[in-house]
Amino acid sequence: KAGVTQTPRYLIKTRGQQVTLSCSPISGHRSVSWYQQTPGQGLQFLFEYFSETQRNKGNFPGRFSGRQFSNSRSEMNVSTLELGDSALYLCASSLGPGTEETQYFGPGTRLLVL
Amino acid sequence: AQSVTQLGSHVSVSEGALVLLRCNYSSSVPPYLFWYVQYPNQGLQLLLKYTTGATLVKGINGFEAEFKKSETSFHLTKPSAHMSDAAEYFCAVFPRGSARQLTFGSGTQLTVLP
Numbered sequence: 001k002a003g004v005t006q007t008p009r010y011l012i013k014t015r016g017q018q019v020t021l022s023c024s025p026i027s028g029h030r031s032v033s034w035y036q037q038t039p040g041q042g043l044q045f046l047f048e049y050f051s052e053t054q055r056n057k058g059n060f061p062g063r064f065s066g067r068q069f070s071n072s073r074s075e076m077n078v079s080t081l082e083l084g085d086s087a088l089y090l091c092a093s094s095l096g097p098g099t100e101e102t103q104y105f106g107p108g109t110r111l112l113v114l
Numbered sequence: 115a116q117s118v119t120q121l122g123s124h125v126s127v128s129e130g131a132l133v134l135l136r137c138n139y140s141s142s143v144p145p146y147l148f149w150y151v152q153y154p155n156q157g158l159q160l161l162l163k164y165t166t167g168a169t170l171v172k173g174i175n176g177f178e179a180e181f182k183k184s185e186t187s188f189h190l191t192k193p194s195a196h197m198s199d200a201a202e203y204f205c206a207v208f209p210r211g212s213a214r215q216l217t218f219g220s221g222t223q224l225t226v227l228p
């Protein structure tokens with residue numbers, strides 16, 4: 001099976017712009033979670049989607065949003081970018097609730113905000 | 115709230131020596147437990163997991179971990195380090211209740227000396 005894919009892999013934006021990142025889960029996986037990784041804060045949970053519904057959300061401002069499509073693909077959006085949003089954004093997929101909950105990660109999208 | 119503590123942000127071992135990376139969790143109910151590895155500029159790769167059953171878990175690349183409920187620990191070991199093991203290692207917990215998110219430790223950077 002193909003793994004989790006994320007596009008784009010690298011992105012450079014300027015402050016105030018918005019950005020959309022995409023994630024395609026492993027075939028058959030219906031849950032997608034997003035994480036932000038920075039040197040200072042480590043790995044932090046953003047949100048989780050299952051069956052096109054946000055089921056859980058981390059402690060991030062409303063500028064961070066996401067959605068999931070009927071084919072389980074997910075996008076996350078960051079509006080009004082700030083310098084501190086520079087990070088590696090990781091997407092993970094899993095089978096979903098009621099399963100062993102193992103999450104498999106994609107290669108990440110590295111976002112640089114100038 | 116769940117938390118994960120990884121003792122030692124940097125660990126150095128000689129090639130062929132024992133690798134021991136420590137992980138302790140705080141939770142009233144033992145969670146699902148995971149170890150992930152991250153190589154430079156890559157996503158997270160699952161090394162091993164404990165969900166239920168045997169407390170000694172074997173993973174990929176010769177790694178294993180033992181769940182010790184009395185010590186709330188899930189330390190990662192490998193009998194003989196290889197140069198290719200140099201990477202950052204993350205311990206993570208996933209609660210068995212309704213709060214569905216992985217909580218990560220701060221990571222341990224493993225250096226393997228020739």
